[in-house]
Amino acid sequence: MQTKTVHAAGELGLIRWIARSVDKNGRKKKSIVGIGDDCAVVPIGKRLCLLTVDALIDGIHFSQRWSSPEEIGRKAIEVNVSDIVAKGGYPVYALVSLIIPPTFPLKKFQGIYRGIVSAAKARDVEIVGGNLSRGRQLIIDISLVGFVGRKNVRLRSDAKPGDLIMVTGNLGDAAAGLELLRKNTPGFAPLKSKYLKPTSSGGKVKGFIRYIHAMEDISDGLAAEAMHICEQSKVGAVLYPKKVPLSPGLRKASRLLRKDPLSFALFGGDDYELVFTIPSSALPRVKGFVVGQITRKPGIFLSGGNISRPLRKHGFEHF
């Protein structure tokens, strides 16, 4: 008899199970938003505090084969910063928990820490504490504390039917970059760099955040993030595949890799662009690319003009 494992149960299901356990816990919640968004949003006095944690694990979220220690350290900060700016906030304090194998070279460790410190400095984040342990695998687990004004906080749950769905930049580059690195393909430096040196995109929405309803960072592909927004906002969406911004480099790499560039954009990870929704009337005042629209009807559909097909979790059919 096979034992039921965490892997088999699926991560999303587990996270839901956790959320239910916590809810059952029955205590009065102090948080405004708990599990289910990029960050927790908790009131502290008159302010709102954002709390998030993200772990980078060797062999899963990065590989020492192609990422330098500095790049690994930088990425660990940026992916967390991305969660904070996706809620309209700014990061302030970091706790850095490092798990290091017993024989890990000191030079590499120093490189990782240099990356963490320099990314934190660039984002005006103060590293206030941490923890160092030995373990079988290199893990960088960072918790970030940020703030957001009550007027600026943007959640996954605030999309309204009729809203336009927009993204801040090209999608799919990072996922294609990773595949090129894996296959040891020369060239395509911008795609590889998008994967190796992700940067959070908070600056791109600063000028018009007041028009944004729902927002989220794109860490797992546009399809997954659109699903999050639809689930949390209890709405549906139509995505326009032909409107998804794809770089010329991605198109070229996709031909070489014999894949559809759109599959990288919809189902690839690590872009760290932002996806957000706005009322259509705000479009003239907003920068970015319209990639779809929120619908009252639940479910996510890909629309190629006259035909529309339901989005499936791990793939799509061409029009």
Added chain:
Amino acid sequence: MQTKTVHAAGELGLIRWIARSVDKNGRKKKSIVGIGDDCAVVPIGKRLCLLTVDALIDGIHFSQRWSSPEEIGRKAIEVNVSDIVAKGGYPVYALVSLIIPPTFPLKKFQGIYRGIVSAAKARDVEIVGGNLSRGRQLIIDISLVGFVGRKNVRLRSDAKPGDLIMVTGNLGDAAAGLELLRKNTPGFAPLKSKYLKPTSSGGKVKGFIRYIHAMEDISDGLAAEAMHICEQSKVGAVLYPKKVPLSPGLRKASRLLRKDPLSFALFGGDDYELVFTIPSSALPRVKGFVVGQITRKPGIFLSGGNISRPLRKHGFEHF
């Protein structure tokens, strides 16, 4: 040529190196206390916020051979709560980062989470977010956010020459309990339980916290914690080995294990009692056990009456 490894460099040295790197970073610090205490202390509006992170790693901080999943989950919360109460504060929010091996049984995972949720509930902590990743080893990495009134905050750095050094309860039980578990020795339930089910000791100092100067939780043995206080407060200390409170169970187990019970108390871990210093005039109003005194002269000495010997890092000579 041997590569210099993190392990070889030593954890304390590394943490200092990290702290230096962060300092060099040159930005104006917002924190009141950063790296070097149980928690970071950061001002948020008129309040002080406490931030801490601690990882429990399978095979290092616990073993699935003798800890039940619930016990592992509970311990992960308690060791973090202990850091918060050691600063005079109370915990409020938790971020739970779990790393789970691909074939980890779902039942065990649920047990761990049940432990986390029930300990959090008991401590009035809300789990507001988290992260779930696959990895080679079970790791529970918890970040806690707490608060403390400005008058109540107690740091490692506030010990004064002449202060009495006190502890809240028996020391060494948990370390002896672990050794008994390792050797598969039957009996000694209270000692094993102290290791398997640690509880933070904040309640024990609540009534007289206003008299306390410096405070810290005892996670790594009295010797290590006394060194932390002395380093951070730039003072020295004399410890009275004969005054360290030892349980009858520990004395009995130590005879069986052919060890000195005091070595468990001074150099063993996982007690989660508190060590604190008070001006000697406050003694009548304070509960606990006097185990030493703070001195102007740096260094830590063990005093057996007329003779006094310097404390060494990993052992001591009998008087």
